[in-house]
Amino acid sequence: MTDDLTRRLGEQILWGVKELYEEHNPNTTLVPGTPVAPHAAAEHIGVSPIGHWYATALKYLEEEGALQANPRTGNAVGQARYVLGERGPELLGDI
Numbered sequence: 001m002t003d004d005l006t007r008r009l010g011e012q013i014l015w016g017v018k019e020l021y022e023e024h025n026p027n028t029t030l031v032p033g034t035p036v037a038p039h040a041a042a043e044h045i046g047v048s049p050i051g052h053w054y055a056t057a058l059k060y061l062e063e064e065g066a067l068q069a070n071p072r073t074g075n076a077v078g079q080a081r082y083v084l085g086e087r088g089p090e091l092l093g094d095i
Contacts, residue, residue, distance in 0.1 A: 002060050009047065010057040011091065014066055016041030017084070018092055032086045035070055066091045 002010075020041050021030045030036075038058060039049035047054060061067040065087035 002063075006053075006056050006060050009053060010060040010064070010066070012045055013038050013042050013047065013054075013057055014061060014088065014091060016045040017067075017088075020044055030084060030089070030092075032084050032088060034084045036067070036082050036084050038067060038082055061085075064091060 017036045017038055018030055021034070021036060038061070039054075042049040042054055058067070062069075062085075065085040067082045067088065068085040070081055070083045
């Protein structure tokens with residue numbers, strides 16, 4: 001079971017993902033499968049991407065299907081480690 005703080009932080013990070021994507025890609029739509037950078041989004045909203053809270057929120061987003069590991073990059077340095085998951089747009093609509 002996810003506590004309320006983890007859920008809210010996860011939603012804030014997901015919203016940050018959307019904001020950053022729109023800033024860098026103003027003429028495209030964020031859709032499932034799009035490479036995203038939740039660590040940069042966390043920094044954008046003032047949350048350290050290092051530590052327990054960030055890791056817990058990221059795990060929540062993965063479990064909810066909002067983020068998925070990027071199958072094309074694995075752990076390659078400099079590459080997006082995540083893509084927007086199938087439930088990402090749905091959760092963004094609920095925020």
